[in-house]
Amino acid sequence: MDQETWKLVLAYVAEKERNGGRNLEVELLEQDLKDWAGNDPDRLEQLEQALHLWEDTATLHEDHSWQESFASIKQQLEPAKTRTIKKLNWLTMASAAAITGALVFFVFKNQKQQPVSESAITWITEKAAEGKIINILLPDSSEIWLNAGSSISFPKNLKHAAIRTVKLNGEAFFKVKRDPAHPFVVRSQNIQTRVLGTSFNIRAWKNNQPEVTVLTGKVAVSRDSAGKQSVAVHLLPNQQVIYDLKSNRLRCLNVEDAQASVDWRVGKMYFDRTPMEEVFQTISRKYAVKIISDQSFDSCELTAKFNNVSISEVLRTLALTFNIHYTINKQTIYIKGGKCN
Amino acid sequence: MGKNNMAGSNDAQEQVFDEKSFEDLYRRMYPTLKKYAVYLVKDREEAQLILNDVFISIWKNNLIPANEKAYLFRAVKNASTNYHKKARVKLWHIDGEDETPEITDLKETPAQSFQNKDRNRMLYALINQMPERRRLIFYLYRIDGLSYKEIAALLDISVRTVEDHLVKGFQFLQQKVLNNKSEFR
Numbered sequence: 069m070d071q072e073t074w075k076l077v078l079a080y081v082a083e084k085e086r087n088g089g090r091n092l093e094v095e096l097l098e099q100d101l102k103d104w105a106g107n108d109p110d111r112l113e114q115l116e117q118a119l120h121l122w123e124d125t126a127t128l129h130e131d132h133s134w135q136e137s138f139a140s141i142k143q144q145l146e147p148a149k150t151r152t153i154k155k156l157n158w159l160t161m162a163s164a165a166a167i168t169g170a171l172v173f174f175v176f177k178n179q180k181q182q183p184v185s186e187s188a189i190t191w192i193t194e195k196a197a198e199g200k201i202i203n204i205l206l207p208d209s210s211e212i213w214l215n216a217g218s219s220i221s222f223p224k225n226l227k228h229a230a231i232r233t234v235k236l237n238g239e240a241f242f243k244v245k246r247d248p249a250h251p252f253v254v255r256s257q258n259i260q261t262r263v264l265g266t267s268f269n270i271r272a273w274k275n276n277q278p279e280v281t282v283l284t285g286k287v288a289v290s291r292d293s294a295g296k297q298s299v300a301v302h303l304l305p306n307q308q309v310i311y312d313l314k315s316n317r318l319r320c321l322n323v324e325d326a327q328a329s330v331d332w333r334v335g336k337m338y339f340d341r342t343p344m345e346e347v348f349q350t351i352s353r354k355y356a357v358k359i360i361s362d363q364s365f366d367s368c369e370l371t372a373k374f375n376n377v378s379i380s381e382v383l384r385t386l387a388l389t390f391n392i393h394y395t396i397n398k399q400t401i402y403i404k405g406g407k408c409n
Numbered sequence: 410m411g412k413n414n415m416a417g418s419n420d421a422q423e424q425v426f427d428e429k430s431f432e433d434l435y436r437r438m439y440p441t442l443k444k445y446a447v448y449l450v451k452d453r454e455e456a457q458l459i460l461n462d463v464f465i466s467i468w469k470n471n472l473i474p475a476n477e478k479a480y481l482f483r484a485v486k487n488a489s490t491n492y493h494k495k496a497r498v499k500l501w502h503i504d505g506e507d508e509t510p511e512i513t514d515l516k517e518t519p520a521q522s523f524q525n526k527d528r529n530r531m532l533y534a535l536i537n538q539m540p541e542r543r544r545l546i547f548y549l550y551r552i553d554g555l556s557y558k559e560i561a562a563l564l565d566i567s568v569r570t571v572e573d574h575l576v577k578g579f580q581f582l583q584q585k586v587l588n589n590k591s592e593f594r
Contacts (some may be wrong), residue, residue, distance in 0.1 A: 127529065145428075
């Protein structure tokens with residue numbers, strides 16, 4: 069059947085459905101089609117077939133591909149709504165307990181069959197002590213390097229979770245095992261990072277601006293306040309997002325060398341106009357020392373690169389740069405004097 | 410065509426919904442909406458993230474406009490536009506991962522579906538063989554009941570192009586069915 073006739077057929081059936089029956093327009097179109105077919109049995113058959121094709125494409129056969137997709141978001145829906153319902157269940161249980169123990173047992177059994185709630189998950193926590201960097205292999209074969217003074221928690225059953233959720237305090241580099249059906253989510257200070265299989269660095273120290281830097285693959289980052297996420301910002305390799313706590317916005321920028329963001333793994337330290345307060349925090353974590361300095365000095369900024377050198381070399385550099393005096397007493401460093409350049 | 414008249418932009422009426430109807434909405438919208446998202450961002454994983462973000466925000470606000478179809482397609486389109494803005498940089502291939510966006514669906518071969526003699530199933534197996542845009546237009550039109558005009562706006566193409574794709578799509582189906590007449594009815 070030629071294109072013009074197909075256009076007529078489509079106009080005819082659409083018009084018919086739209087009006088739920090007949091009107092002048094429908095009748096005119098029908099006449100056009102009859103004129104085209106005439107008494108040609110072949111054409112009449114084609115026309116009939118065309119109408120069958122229309123009807124037989126009206127619905128989509130039952131397809132279950134949506135279920136897997138839906139399962140991946142279902143878990144994220146729980147906190148928004150079911151929490152209150154869960155509490156009710158517990159109340160019901162409490163009153164049931166007052167009546168009969170057997171009933172409690174029954175309710176409890178039912179409760180168990182419900183989707184695992186947040187509280188039922190067994191979390192495992194790994195911590196990198198100050199002065200130490202540790203490497204962790206998660207149950208799903210994802211790899212994590214944890215910077216000194218950071219900790220990470222993950223569910224014991226991570227491998228079987230619909231969404232692989234982990235919690236981070238501090239800084240870590242992730243190499244996530246690719247598994248598109250089970251997104252990997254990192255919850256950290258103020259932000260949530262979602263990936264399917266990539267490598268990236270998250271810097272989320274308390275009281276500092278969180279940063280996520282992507283090395284490979286794609287990453288979605290959203291703000292997270294009290295379990296509510298903002299619209300996600302999507303990052304590609306060599307891109308970085310910084311959560312500006314003052315303006316409460318996610319700032320996306322291109323970085324020259326994302327690899328530099330994970331050089332802490334080999335003991336390097338980079339500072340780029342970093343406030344001294346933050347510099348001292350980084351140094352104390354890396355060398356497991358305590359730094360006590362003049363408060364006035366904290367507002368200075370440092371731009372410097374350190375390879376994996378000793379603490380005394382770092383201090384010598386600082387002494388030259390800011391004209392400070394320092395004394396070391398066991399694991400405590402006292403800093404005196406100094407002025408910004 | 411569809412009962413949902415998308416032309417009216419009356420978003421004022423909103424409905425509150427429960428888990429069941431949310432799941433229902435997801436199930437109904439998934440086939441076409443996912444294809445639409447993949448079409449826009451050319452990446453299945455990214456499309457999935459966008460789709461999920463849209464649905465999660467609906468859930469969190471606990472209401473959707475009465476005109477749910479129009480709303481959902483528009484939301485996916487907006488999210489994709491934002492994605493493109495963010496991603497307007499060179500694509501880097503470091504690990505050789507994400508080499509080429511994979512767009513085609515895994516599908517049964519027509520021969521397999523001939524065997525189960527299910528006309529509808531077999532027709533959609535054929536529709537899934539169409540070029541991506543044509544297939545998407547077919548879904549938007551036939552499954553979601555959008556008009557030529559609405560489809561044209563969603564895909565940023567002309568109404569005439571939409572019609573052309575549909576006509577060619579139906580022609581293709583008819584051709585295939587004629588060639589395999591013995592398998593039908």
